[in-house]
Amino acid sequence: MTRLIDGVLACHDPVGEWAPVVFDSPHSGIDYPADFRFICDFPSLRQAEDTYVGELFAAAPSHGAHFLEALFPRSYIDTNRAIDDLDQGLMNAPWPDPLQPSEKTHVGMGLVRRLCKPGMPMYDRLLSPEEVRHRIDRYYRPYHAALDELMNAVYARFRMAVLINCHSMPSVINGMAASGGLVDADFVLGDRDGTTAGRDLVQAVEDALRGLGYAVKRNDPYKGVELVRRHGNPANGRHALQIEINRKLYMDEVTLAKSTGFDALSRALDGLCATICAFASERARIT
Numbered sequence: 001m002t003r004l005i006d007g008v009l010a011c012h013d014p015v016g017e018w019a020p021v022v023f024d025s026p027h028s029g030i031d032y033p034a035d036f037r038f039i040c041d042f043p044s045l046r047q048a049e050d051t052y053v054g055e056l057f058a059a060a061p062s063h064g065a066h067f068l069e070a071l072f073p074r075s076y077i078d079t080n081r082a083i084d085d086l087d088q089g090l091m092n093a094p095w096p097d098p099l100q101p102s103e104k105t106h107v108g109m110g111l112v113r114r115l116c117k118p119g120m121p122m123y124d125r126l127l128s129p130e131e132v133r134h135r136i137d138r139y140y141r142p143y144h145a146a147l148d149e150l151m152n153a154v155y156a157r158f159r160m161a162v163l164i165n166c167h168s169m170p171s172v173i174n175g176m177a178a179s180g181g182l183v184d185a186d187f188v189l190g191d192r193d194g195t196t197a198g199r200d201l202v203q204a205v206e207d208a209l210r211g212l213g214y215a216v217k218r219n220d221p222y223k224g225v226e227l228v229r230r231h232g233n234p235a236n237g238r239h240a241l242q243i244e245i246n247r248k249l250y251m252d253e254v255t256l257a258k259s260t261g262f263d264a265l266s267r268a269l270d271g272l273c274a275t276i277c278a279f280a281s282e283r284a285r286i287t
């Protein structure tokens, strides 16, 4: 069954027996809200999406995992940022709560983005605090609430829960997300330098991907941000791992059209989901 909040999220239940695993795709949404009112050109804006990532992991529930996908774009509000990682300079009146802008906000990629890409502003206006509050209340909070609920339900059943946080990365980094340049890996696994997931789980995912013929790196250039930080607490049986897929494997990065590699990658990820769910289920039986 799928639970839907229109334009916000879709939450897909496992088919058959549960595995102690939740997949989420926070950045693949393409329902652009009418009140977004960006000024940058739409093709450039769409480069911020993790286009098709939700579709690529659609098989996860058939292996017993829950699967949550955001339906709104991350350029509107980014669930993979802390709620206080917000730029006062974006707004036309003081934000009432304390803010803790991180490096992400400083480069224009905080909770609400200032820049579409380097040198390209998102807006020709300042946003009202009410407008930002609406994005938080209507989109950000329900996504986090849904993910908390799934992780807690899985944990309650297994005393263990694994979050696989799914993303894609451009094959050439533009300098906003990380230091610029060509990404030579097909997949980058992020566990915030070994802190958000058990070492054996990360190794199992890396081995599975290498076994499928892919080049894999860890935490370079992406370590994982807010979602894995929030959900990863391996000492307490909560594991969170970010997976970044190189977009060159499955799409034309300019036109966003699926490439001939899409189907092969889908099949590989189906196998990866199966491996992760089997590994986690086995671990839950032992502990």
Ligand SMILES: [Zn+2]
Pocket: 027, 050, 166, 167, 168
């Ligand atoms: Zn992403």
